[in-house]
Amino acid sequence: MTALLDEYPGLGVECVLRELHIASSTYYRWRRAEREPCERKCRDVELIEQIRQIHADSGGIYGSPRVHAVLKREGVHVGRKRVERLMREDGLAGVSPRRKGFTRRDPKATLAPDLVNRDFTAPAPNRLWVTDLTMVSTGEGPL
Secondary structure (H helix, E strand, O other): OHHHHHHOOOOOHHHHHHHHOOOHHHHHHHHHHHHOOOHHHHHHHHHHHHHHHHHHHOOOOOOHHHHHHHHHHOOOOOOHHHHHHHHHHHOOOOOOOOOOOOOOOOOOOOOOOOOOOOOOOOOOOOOOOOOOOOOOEEOOEEO
16 A cells, blocks of 8 residues: 555645545554554564574584574573574574484385395405495595
């Protein structure tokens, strides 16, 4: 409705409001809210900055329960649901520690050839290297 009045400034505000059965106080409250956001929205902007910082400091791992706990520890009084809403609106999500099942082999995939014919004895050092493919230890950590 405010867009209608912005597009056609010649229309009288009171006439349009009367035809649409909208109280003039409602229209002027909408206009004031555009200019000066309410205290809650201003506080949400401050909170989302703190939430982004906490989420970034955790490496993107913390979800809303942990972020809420950190805010509480820092003395910020905010509800858990509000933290959830702000994180959802900003696209922030934590990482679940739970595994989602087991790895399944694709039945259509071709198997890798068995180059050692299941004989894992080596005639000398550095002749035969065998590892479990799920984790290989390296100097930089496991892969």
